Amino acid sequence: MNIFHNIQDFNPDKHTIATLGTFDGVHLGHKKIIERLTQDAKKSNNESLVLTFFPHPRMVLQGNSEIQLLNTIKEKAELLECIGLENLIIHPFDQSFSQLSAEEFVKTILVDRFNIKKIVIGHDHRFGKNRSADIHDLIAYGKKYGFEVEQISAEEIDEVSISSTKIRKALASGDIQLANDYLGYNYFLSGIVVKGRQLGRTIGFPTANLKIEENYKLIPLDGVYIVKSDLDGKEVFGMMNIGTNPTVDGKERTIETYFLDFEGDLYDKEIRIHILHRIRPEEKFDSLHALKEEIKNDEIITRNFIKDLK
Incomplete structure (x- = not known):
């Protein structure tokens, strides 16, 4: 083209x-x-x-x-x-x-x-x-x-009178399914993986922190999502959190993804993350232990979701 x-x-x-x-x-x-x-x-x-x-x-x-x-x-x-x-x-x-x-x-x-x-x-x-x-x-x-x-x-x-405005509203409210239905593909975010606070590593869930250069790109409603990416030529699923990490008193909004069964260095690499399903809103937990237990539950939900895709 x-x-x-x-x-x-x-x-x-x-x-x-x-x-x-x-x-x-x-x-x-x-x-x-x-x-x-x-x-x-x-x-x-x-x-x-x-x-x-x-x-x-x-x-x-x-x-x-x-x-x-x-x-x-x-x-x-x-x-x-x-x-x-x-x-x-x-x-x-x-x-x-x-x-x-x-x-x-x-x-x-x-x-x-x-x-x-x-x-x-x-x-x-x-x-x-x-x-x-x-x-x-x-x-x-x-x-x-x-x-x-x-x-x-x-x-x-x-x-159906599909419009970009309706899709924006769906994403802003966390209705990823409706947005994807209207788009005809899974909504995605593209960016560079940068170093974050690396708190995920301390609870056994290391995450890739996505930085999106274009400030006009719409980021969906804060929450936890099931996602997938192509990493090193392989389809990899994961759990993405959009939000401020209130449990650890985070201030900045971040996009962090824990990729399942993946080992590799993604720092400084450009990746694209396709959003499949919203699991839950972002929450503030009483402790890191409580957060870790909830993430374990998110992983169970994610793995079951992946099984249903196959």
């Missing part, structure tokens, strides 16, 4: 079949749009293209917005590539770009720059200055400038 970081860098040799949006999460609804796009491009011998933006428009237009995103830019690109996309443009979104009228956007970008043949778009997409234009405006512009518009309705997306 070709990745471009500015609209001006993209110069297609053919017509394009395109779509646009933030595509945060690349969830089942997004996947349906991208699959339709890539299939049409192959059949018509045109190029498939997704135009997305970073920062997220809400980060720019709502200066105090603290929106957390489901994917980092790197994660989003990997997910789109897996669907078979040929070209991805990650354009810098700023105040100037937000002032483009709907018709300016269509004429100068879709028509003149992208050489668009067809646009595939979700049922609720809005665009242009102040998000003033909708699917009906786009169809009218298509007739004026000679490109086709295909709308994917909510009914086509498994009869």
Whole structure:
């Protein structure tokens, strides 16, 4: 897949079949749009293209917005590539770009720059200055400038109006199952393993402390989760705690994972942790012994969960 970081860098040799949006999460609804796009491009011998933006428009237009995103830019690109996309443009979104009228956007970008043949778009997409234009405006512009518009309705997306907002809310409330159902894959966190306080070692449960560089990445609700990772080419399951470790008077929020039946040095390595199930909230115990006993119980639950997967 070709990745471009500015609209001006993209110069297609053919017509394009395109779509646009933030595509945060690349969830089942997004996947349906991208699959339709890539299939049409192959059949018509045109190029498939997704135009997305970073920062997220809400980060720019709502200066105090603290929106957390489901994917980092790197994660989003990997997910789109897996669907078979040929070209991805990650354009810098700023105040100037937000002032483009709907018709300016269509004429100068879709028509003149992208050489668009067809646009595939979700049922609720809005665009242009102040998000003033909708699917009906786009169809009218298509007739004026000679490109086709295909709308994917909510009914086509498994009869459920899946949205990134709903997934964010599910993760924020700890409903990992609902989030994973909407995503069509297990939500994951990517980062570097760094040294923590190493308290887990003192109670027999050494953990990998994950540091995520992107401060906009959404971290699920504090608690204990069943997870899995690919470590040294092997699928390894584990228990992940998200929280402040209140039993030992922790102050900072951390992401710590005890991997089952794994021995190896993970420090400074980049790993990806897929979240499968939430066991319980994070709790403050009266003693380290009580904490250790609860973690033993978490391990029993985790091992039973793994058995049911096989």
